[in-house]
Amino acid sequence: MLGTEKIRYSFLVILLQRWSSALTDESITNALIARLRTTSALDDHDVQAVQSLPVVVKHYQPGQAIVRDGDRPAECCLISKGFCVRSKMTSNGRRQILSIYIPGDIPDLQSLHLNVLDHDLITLTECTLGFISHVFLREITRRRPNVAEIFWRDTLIDAAMFRDWIVNVGQRPAPSRLAHIVVELRERLKVIGQVQGAWFEMPLTQEQIGEAMGITPVHANRIVKQLRDDNVLEFHRGSVRVIDEQKLLELADFDGLYLHQRPSL
Amino acid sequence: MLGTEKIRYSFLVILLQRWSSALTDESITNALIARLRTTSALDDHDVQAVQSLPVVVKHYQPGQAIVRDGDRPAECCLISKGFCVRSKMTSNGRRQILSIYIPGDIPDLQSLHLNVLDHDLITLTECTLGFISHVFLREITRRRPNVAEIFWRDTLIDAAMFRDWIVNVGQRPAPSRLAHIVVELRERLKVIGQVQGAWFEMPLTQEQIGEAMGITPVHANRIVKQLRDDNVLEFHRGSVRVIDEQKLLELADFDGLYLHQRPSL
DNA sequence: CGCGGCCTTGAGTCACATCAAGAGACGTGG
DNA sequence: CCACGTCTCTTGATGTGACTCAAGGCCGCG
Numbered sequence: 243m244l245g246t247e248k249i250r251y252s253f254l255v256i257l258l259q260r261w262s263s264a265l266t267d268e269s270i271t272n273a274l275i276a277r278l279r280t281t282s283a284l285d286d287h288d289v290q291a292v293q294s295l296p297v298v299v300k301h302y303q304p305g306q307a308i309v310r311d312g313d314r315p316a317e318c319c320l321i322s323k324g325f326c327v328r329s330k331m332t333s334n335g336r337r338q339i340l341s342i343y344i345p346g347d348i349p350d351l352q353s354l355h356l357n358v359l360d361h362d363l364i365t366l367t368e369c370t371l372g373f374i375s376h377v378f379l380r381e382i383t384r385r386r387p388n389v390a391e392i393f394w395r396d397t398l399i400d401a402a403m404f405r406d407w408i409v410n411v412g413q414r415p416a417p418s419r420l421a422h423i424v425v426e427l428r429e430r431l432k433v434i435g436q437v438q439g440a441w442f443e444m445p446l447t448q449e450q451i452g453e454a455m456g457i458t459p460v461h462a463n464r465i466v467k468q469l470r471d472d473n474v475l476e477f478h479r480g481s482v483r484v485i486d487e488q489k490l491l492e493l494a495d496f497d498g499l500y501l502h503q504r505p506s507l
Numbered sequence: 508m509l510g511t512e513k514i515r516y517s518f519l520v521i522l523l524q525r526w527s528s529a530l531t532d533e534s535i536t537n538a539l540i541a542r543l544r545t546t547s548a549l550d551d552h553d554v555q556a557v558q559s560l561p562v563v564v565k566h567y568q569p570g571q572a573i574v575r576d577g578d579r580p581a582e583c584c585l586i587s588k589g590f591c592v593r594s595k596m597t598s599n600g601r602r603q604i605l606s607i608y609i610p611g612d613i614p615d616l617q618s619l620h621l622n623v624l625d626h627d628l629i630t631l632t633e634c635t636l637g638f639i640s641h642v643f644l645r646e647i648t649r650r651r652p653n654v655a656e657i658f659w660r661d662t663l664i665d666a667a668m669f670r671d672w673i674v675n676v677g678q679r680p681a682p683s684r685l686a687h688i689v690v691e692l693r694e695r696l697k698v699i700g701q702v703q704g705a706w707f708e709m710p711l712t713q714e715q716i717g718e719a720m721g722i723t724p725v726h727a728n729r730i731v732k733q734l735r736d737d738n739v740l741e742f743h744r745g746s747v748r749v750i751d752e753q754k755l756l757e758l759a760d761f762d763g764l765y766l767h768q769r770p771s772l
Numbered sequence: 773c774g775c776g777g778c779c780t781t782g783a784g785t786c787a788c789a790t791c792a793a794g795a796g797a798c799g800t801g802g
Numbered sequence: 803c804c805a806c807g808t809c810t811c812t813t814g815a816t817g818t819g820a821c822t823c824a825a826g827g828c829c830g831c832g
Contacts, residue, residue, distance in 0.1 A: 680787080
C-alpha cells in the first residue's frame with residue numbers, strides 16, 4: 243500500500259484533493275498547546291506566543307507523503323486530526339516504520355535544525371495538518387528561550403521513543419513487539435482523550451504492523467491471529483480492543499517512563 | 508561482561524580508582540568544539556562561551572556505569588578519551604545496545620531537559636570524561652541562543668542515528684547489520700582523525716556486538732567468523748581492519764546522510 | 773458484477789536461538 | 803614460574819521462529 247506505484251499516484255491526489263487555508267487557526271495551535279502541557283510546564287506568555295504562530299491548514303488523504311527522504315522542508319507540520327507514520331527504506335526495498343504520530347504531535351520538528359530529511363512522513367488516515375514556517379519557529383525560539391526549551395524537550399522525547407523502539411525490534415519476540423506497540427499507542431492516545439473504554443484507533447494494515455515490528459506481512463498476520471486466538475486483543479477496522487489487560491501488559495514489557503508524560507520526568 | 512555481578516563490583520572500583528580534577532580543562536572543551544564544528548557552524552563568541560564552561564574531569568575503568576536507568580543526573584558528560592555505549596535492558600534480562608560513543612560526543616546531553624534517564628551509559632574502555640553541570644549548560648544556552656541551537660542540533664543528530672539503528676536492527680540480515688555498524692563507526696572515527704589506514708578501534712566483545720545487532724553472542728560469533736572467512740573484515744584485539752572495502756559497502760547499505768556531518772546538512 | 777485491497781492459510785526452507793562443551797588468552801596468587 | 807580461574811571466543815547438534823512462495827477468501831467500491 244505504501245509502495246512506489248501508489249505514492250506516484252498519490253502525488254496527483256495531493257494536487258487535486260488537498261485544499262488549504264492560510265489563516266491562523268486557533269483550534270489547531272490549541273491542540274499543540276494541549277500536547278505540550280502534558281510533557282512540559284508552560285506559562286501564559288508561552289501559550290500566547292505559540293498561539294500567535296501563523297499556521298497554514300491542509301487536508302491530506304490516507305497514504306500520502308507529507309515529506310520525503312531527501313527533502314529540505316521549510317516548515318514543520320502539526321497533526322490536528324488523523325494518524326501518520328515515519329518510515330525509512332533500505333536499498334533492497336524493505337520499509338521500516340519508526341514511529342506512529344497522533345494528533346498534537348509535531349513529527350518533523352527536527353527539520354528546524356536538520357536541513358535534509360532522512361526519512362518519509364506518510365499519512366495513515368485522512369489528516370488535517372497545520373504547517374508552521376521555520377522562519378516563525380526560529381523567531382519564536384530565539385525570542386523566548388522557554389519555548390525553545392519546550393520544543394527541544396519535545397524532540398528529546400521523540401528520541402526517547404526511538405530508543406525504546408530499537409529495544410522492541412531488537413530484543414522482543416514478535417507477539418511482545420506487537421503488544422508493546424499497542425500499549426505505547428494506547429498510552430499516548432489516553433493523554434489526548436482518544437481512548438473510549440477498551441477500544442482505540444490503530445489504523446495500520448497488517449502489512450504496516452509488520453513494517454513496524456520488522457517482520458513480513460504474512461508473519462504479522464499470524465501474530466495478530468495468535469493474539470486474537472489467545473483472547474488478548476481484537477482488531478477491527480483500524481481499531482483495537484483490549485480483551486485481556488493482564489496478558490497484554492505481561493507481553494508488552496512496557497514501562498512508560500520514556501514517554502516523559504509529566505513535566506517533572 | 509556487562510552483567511549485574513560485574514557492575515556491582517565496578518561500583519567499588521569507581522570509588523577506589525577514579526580520581527577527579529575540578530579545573531576547567533581546555534583540552535577537553537577543545538575536543539567538544541572540534542566535534543561541534545564538524546556538524547555546525549560556530550562563531551568566535553560561541554567558541555569562547557563553550558571554552559569558558561567549567562569542566563570536572565574524571566577517569567573511568569572499562570565496564571563502569573557512568574549513569575544508569577532511572578538516574579536524575581545533574582551534569583552532562585563529554586567523552587575526551589575512550590569509548591562508551593548506551594544500552595537498555597528488557598525485563599527478561601536481555602540487553603540492547605543503542606549507540607556507540609566516541610571522543611567528542613556528549614552522550615547524555617538530553618538529560619539537560621529530560622530529568623529521568625531511561626537507559627544506561629557504560630564505558631567500553633578506559634575513559635577520560637569531562638562533566639559539565641546542567642546549571643552552567645542551562646545558563647549558556649539561555650544566554651546564547653546560537654549555542655543552544657548547536658546543542659539542540661547535536662541531540663537531533665543523535666536521534667537520527669537512533670532512527671538508522673532501528674532500520675538496521677529491524678530490516679537487515681545479520682551480516683549486513685554488522686557491516687553497517689562497522690561502517691557507521693568508521694565514518695564517525697574518520698571525522699575525529701582516529702582511522703589509520705584500514706585499521707580502526709571497535710572495542711566491543713562479540714557479546715556486545717551481538718547486543719548491538721539484536722542477536723545472541725553465539726550467533727554474533729558466527730557472523731564475525733563469516734565476514735572474516737569471506738575476507739571482508741578482520742577483528743583483532745578490539746580493532747577492525749577492512750579487507751574488502753567493496754564487499755563491506757555492499758553489505759552495509761550505508762548512506763551517511765543521517766550523520767549530518769556537514770553544517771549545511 | 774468484477775476488481776483491487778487486504779486478510780488468511782498451508783507447505784517448505786532458512787536464519788537464528790538454544791544447549792553444550794571445549795580451547796585460547798590473560799591476570800592473579802601461591 | 804606454574805596452576806588456576808575468569809573472560810572471551812569457537813564449534814557442533816538440534817530446535818524454532820520467521821521468511822518465501824503460493825493460493826484462496828472476504829469485502830467495499832465503481
